[in-house]
C-alpha cells in the first residue's frame with residue numbers, strides 16, 4: 417500500500433509560517449508518549465510555563481500553552497474576557513485585526529474599530545483619542561501583522577492605557593521569539609501566540625498569558641464562558657496546583673516539542689535570537705534591493721521575520737511562487753485580502769532566519785527574475 421508520508425520533500429519554509437523546525441524539536445516529537453497525569457509529564461508542563469514566562473517577559477502565573485493553533489489563542493482570549501454588549505476597541509491594519517473583529521463580534525461584543533491602511537502601523541494618537549471618547553472593557557491589537565509585515569507600536573499604546581481599567585489584549589503570534597515582547601513592562605493583560613512562527617515548533621499550540629487584571633475580569637463574569645473547551649477556569653485546574661484535574665487530554669508530544677523549541681531559544685539567549693532575526697532581515701532586504709525589488713513597509717515599521725516585498729507589475733506573482741516551490745523547494749507567501757497578487761511575503765521566522773537560507777532565496781529569485 418502506498419504511504420503518502422514517504423514522499424514528503426524537505427521544503428525550505430520561508431513563508432508567513434510555519435517556519436523550519438530544528439532537528440531537536442523533531443526528535444522531541446518522537447519521544448515516548450506519557451500519560452497526561454503522569455508525574456514526569458507534569459514536571460515538563462511546569463517547566464514549559466517557566467520557559468514561556470521568560471520568552472514573554474512576564475511573571476503572570478496564568479501562562480500556559482492552549483491546545484490548538486494561534487487562532488485558538490485568539491478565541492481563548494476573547495471568549496474568556498468578553499460578555500454580550502461589552503465595549504471592545506479593535507485596532508485593524510491587516511487580516512488578523514479583522515479576524516479579531518470577527519471573533520469578538522460573534523460573542524456579542526459592541527465592537528468599535530479604528531482602521532489604518534494596510535502596510536502602515538496603528539497610530540497611538542488615534543487610539544488615545546478614541547479611548548477618551550468611550551470607555552472600553554478591552555483594547556485589542558496585533559503586534560506583528562503577518563498579512564502586511566508591519567510592526568505595531570504595542571509598547572506606546574500600553575503607555576496610553578496605563579492606569580485605566582481597560583484590558584489590553586495583544587496578538588503576538590508572529591512576534592514572539594523574533595522581536596522583543598515585554599508583557600509586564602508594556603502593560604499587556606492578555607497575550608496569545610502560536611508555535612509555528614518564531615518559536616519554530618510545528619503548528620498546534622497557542623501560548624497564552626493572563627495578568628491578574630485579566631483573571632479578575634474572568635472571575636467577575638456574570639455569565640459562563642460560552643466555550644467549554646477554551647474555558648480557562650477549568651483548563652487552569654489542569655495546569656496549576658498540587659492536585660491536577662483532568663480537563664482534556666493534553667497533546668503530549670506537541671508539548672514535548674514546544675518544551676524543546678523554547679529550550680533552544682533560551683539556550684541561544686533572547687537577545688541573540690532577536691539579533692539573528694534582525695541581521696538576516698537586513699541581509700535579505702539588501703539583496704532584494706540589489707535585484708531591484710522594493711519593500712512594502714517603511715523602514716521603521718518593518719518586521720524582521722515577515723518581509724513584504726512589492727511584486728513588480730510586469731511579473732506574475734503566483735508563477736514566481738510556484739517556480740520557487742517546484743524548482744528550488746522554497747515556499748514563500750502571497751498577499752492576503754487587498755494585498756493579494758501585489759506582494760510576496762518572505763518569512764525569516766525562528767530557525768529559518770539563517771544566512772544560508774537568505775542566500776538560497778536570493779539566488780533563486782535572481783535566477784527566476786533574470
Ligand SMILES: Cc1ncc(COP(=O)(O)O)c(C=O)c1O
Pocket residue numbers: 432433485486487488490512558560561562563587588589590610619
Ligand atoms: C498575527 C496572527 N494572528 C493569528 C494567526 C492565526 O494563527 P493560526 O493560523 O495558527 O491559527 C496568525 C496566523 O498566521 C497570525 O499571523
